Amino acid sequence: MIRIELKNQQDATIKGKIDHEKDIDLFAADGEELAVLAIKDYVYEAGDKIVVTTDEADKFFVVQLDETLSPSLIYLPQMTWEYTIPTTEEARTASVDTGFQSKRHHIVVRKAYDFEIESYQNLSVNTHDQKEASGAYPHASANVETRGEAVFFAKNAIDGKLGNLSHGSYPFASWGINQQKDAALTITFGRKVKVDWVRLLFRADYPHDSYWTKVTLAFSDGEEITVSTGDSLVFQDVRFAEKETESITLKDLKKAEDDSPFPALTQIEVFGKNS
Secondary structure, three states, X not given: OEEEEEEOOOOOEOEEOOOOOOOOEEOEEEEOOEEEEEEOOOOOOOOOEEEEEEOOOOEEEEEEOOOOOOOEEEEEOOOEEEEEOOOOHHHHOOOOOOOOOOOOEEEEEEEOOHHHHHOOEEOOOOOOXXXXXXXXXXXXXXXXXXXXXXXXXXXXXXXXXXXXXXXXXXXXOOEEOOOOOOOOEEEEEEEEEEEEEEEEEEOOOOOOOOOEEEEEEEEOOOOEEEXXXXXXXXXEEEEEEEEEEEEEEEEEEEEOOOOOOOXXXXXXXXXXXXX
């Protein structure tokens, strides 16, 4: 069972008409394998959230909560997931300006197919990740995000957006480290995964940007891999023997000896399989 509800700041399910010919009812939808909440005329308000409830824990779902977000394969270890709708101007700087702004909505949650779960894939991408852990994985977090601004949140590094020739607002959001020497970003998978390939896409707005000449990947069992990197405009690959882990941390970032104080990460991709 899957249930989608649109709730307000008071945690009450919002009522309205999904179409002008329908009666006022709860903005909610249910399904066994698939649930779709379609609404013709409702403008999101501050504090609104989409709440997904399932009857089983530790399951995979494909979700698309707004037309401006690509569908994501996510893992839910619990039976409830709350997605806070970004309504502030600050929050929207890191996404396309039409995101969650329409009065028409098409919210989809379905159980993932076996082939989607079992295939070799980018396990780190989550277009629906949020700054704070929401209960959906993968999730990106960091010990620093430049000035606490949305355009520099850790989640930007796993959102699937690859524009790296400028900086700042969408489509050039990135993970910014505020010149912090011990900056570290962690991707938590929420379960064990088997990985053997990491790709790093540095923000490359040179000469405004700097870059890292050496980085370390740390796994949940304590093992670490240190590699040399450069000022490439494209993805830089790190391949290694298959490793089972519940998280990956990018740390010990050695900045190049150049004039810019601003190295940043546009995207990290982690390839492998679910354990």
